[in-house]
Amino acid sequence: MENKEALNTLNDIKEMMERSSKFKAISGLSIIIIGILASLVSAYIYFFLGDYHINTPAKWQTTIIVAFCLLVVAFLTVFFMAFLKAKRHNLRFTFDTTMRRLLLNFFIPMVAGGLLCIALLTQQHYGLVSSITLIFYGLALINSSHFSYSELRYLGYAELILGLIDCFLVDYAVLTWFLGFGMLHIVFGIIFMLKYERRK
Amino acid sequence: MIANLDGLNKAFESKIRLGIMSVLMANESVDFTTMKSLLELTDGNLASHARSLEELGYIRCEKKFIGRKPNTSYSITDEGRDAFSAHIQALENFLKNQV
Numbered sequence: 436m437e438n439k440e441a442l443n444t445l446n447d448i449k450e451m452m453e454r455s456s457k458f459k460a461i462s463g464l465s466i467i468i469i470g471i472l473a474s475l476v477s478a479y480i481y482f483f484l485g486d487y488h489i490n491t492p493a494k495w496q497t498t499i500i501v502a503f504c505l506l507v508v509a510f511l512t513v514f515f516m517a518f519l520k521a522k523r524h525n526l527r528f529t530f531d532t533t534m535r536r537l538l539l540n541f542f543i544p545m546v547a548g549g550l551l552c553i554a555l556l557t558q559q560h561y562g563l564v565s566s567i568t569l570i571f572y573g574l575a576l577i578n579s580s581h582f583s584y585s586e587l588r589y590l591g592y593a594e595l596i597l598g599l600i601d602c603f604l605v606d607y608a609v610l611t612w613f614l615g616f617g618m619l620h621i622v623f624g625i626i627f628m629l630k631y632e633r634r635k
Numbered sequence: 636m637i638a639n640l641d642g643l644n645k646a647f648e649s650k651i652r653l654g655i656m657s658v659l660m661a662n663e664s665v666d667f668t669t670m671k672s673l674l675e676l677t678d679g680n681l682a683s684h685a686r687s688l689e690e691l692g693y694i695r696c697e698k699k700f701i702g703r704k705p706n707t708s709y710s711i712t713d714e715g716r717d718a719f720s721a722h723i724q725a726l727e728n729f730l731k732n733q734v
Binding site for chain 2: 508
């Protein structure tokens, strides 16, 4: 057996283990796009409200509707661009175990966090909602990093830390959303693209 | 140089069998169709290699029906996990001795 052959075999094994258990079609550009969208939406909320304070039910209502639309648009963007990336790079894009596991592990914390936020809002506890959205989003990313690019967990850690800091601050909801959902995505997306999608 | 080839398992010499084992190392259980598309194999090809691994006791094959469709899924046995780890270890040792 040649040296090279042994090395190739080990690489094949590693690649096959990765490919069969991880969803690799996430596009870096889509992460940047949702970062930009989130920044714009935060800016809109900020100017719409006139200040940082989201302290009345009416203001919350608008914020929630806008945020929910953003979530849906962001998800569709990631999904659609993953589809394009899979097509371009000949990756698998079927509703198989890897995709199912990724979606499940992402949405369990997201849905739990979402329901918690709804409960808090209906009881008029507005203070912690912004940090809870960031914390649960961070946990969702950490959780799903096992089933996709493992680097996603760093974005998750960053969101989590930002969310926890936000717990102790009052009235910075829009700013932390801007940083967490906007800036962090853009920065992470750029690093991600440099690492995985640079043209060789 | 005398290469140290101890521990290389003959059962994993075939690329297909190596692929099947790699996939099963990383996943709890994998069904026939997924395995086929992952390794880009034909039905017969996968079935025969899977059977030989099953006969060695390295993998487990579970056949059941989902509705009326037969569904075969594979999972690795403890024995298979040990054998495959030993095989990887042997490959790594071999590379180390070369350096």
